[in-house]
Amino acid sequence: MTVDAATRVWRGRERLLLQDLIDEGMFPVKGKKSLDDQVVLLGLRWKPTRGTRFGQQNGTFNRWHIGDIWLDEASIQRAATQQTEEHKTLIRTRWMPALVDKVEYGKAGQGAVIATMVGGMDESLYADFRKGVRGQMSPVASNLKHGIGDIGHYHTAIDFSVVDIKNFNGELPAGSSGIQVVMKVGMVLEGFRAGRVIRIRPMSWPDSPVPREEYITGIEERFPSPDLFSND
Numbered sequence: 001m002t003v004d005a006a007t008r009v010w011r012g013r014e015r016l017l018l019q020d021l022i023d024e025g026m027f028p029v030k031g032k033k034s035l036d037d038q039v040v041l042l043g044l045r046w047k048p049t050r051g052t053r054f055g056q057q058n059g060t061f062n063r064w065h066i067g068d069i070w071l072d073e074a075s076i077q078r079a080a081t082q083q084t085e086e087h088k089t090l091i092r093t094r095w096m097p098a099l100v101d102k103v104e105y106g107k108a109g110q111g112a113v114i115a116t117m118v119g120g121m122d123e124s125l126y127a128d129f130r131k132g133v134r135g136q137m138s139p140v141a142s143n144l145k146h147g148i149g150d151i152g153h154y155h156t157a158i159d160f161s162v163v164d165i166k167n168f169n170g171e172l173p174a175g176s177s178g179i180q181v182v183m184k185v186g187m188v189l190e191g192f193r194a195g196r197v198i199r200i201r202p203m204s205w206p207d208s209p210v211p212r213e214e215y216i217t218g219i220e221e222r223f224p225s226p227d228l229f230s231n232d
Helices: 018-024 073-094 123-127 212-216
Strands: 008-011 014-016 041-046 064-070 096-105 111-118 134-139 158-167 176-185 197-202
Touching (some): 008 018, 111 197, 134 176
Antiparallel strands (some): 041 064, 111 176, 134 158
């Protein structure tokens, strides 16, 4: 791994340059620096190199660059707080993903959609779903997309009201929050069937359009998968 003048250094509430650490005598002008038993957090990123082959010392896949260094607990906690806020903003604008467990059909297209929210989200996001809260749900399906103008989940969304919230304890399936939401809808869409993934939001969350590359094709347009590197 490498560092250079573009590496950002965080200490307490300060953002430093690598040169600042050199001036303080903490880092050498050249060579390596051992941190001994000091606990630090490293932010890794990919750095272009001259080498293009796997076997070369400086090959494309042989070097990671350190983009950020957090030197102490205070700076690490501040970074964690900022990352949590970015996470909450992302979920509020993309809506909470949930897996449909069951659909109870009513009359004239109405029904109740019972879904479990995915795990790993900040607790404040789950807390926004309460009994009596009104919101919207949207199917997650590529065949419901179109590429004309701005679009968001709300273009295929159906309004709902939360009828009940159930919390399951004990061992949960991988990826499950254990929080099940019972939602009454005025129309059950094809994308709401059991086993499908939906995205839901309370009306207090925004309905902002998502970036164009996310809705025209799919997530791999924005974040390519390893399949990009073909053996052909």
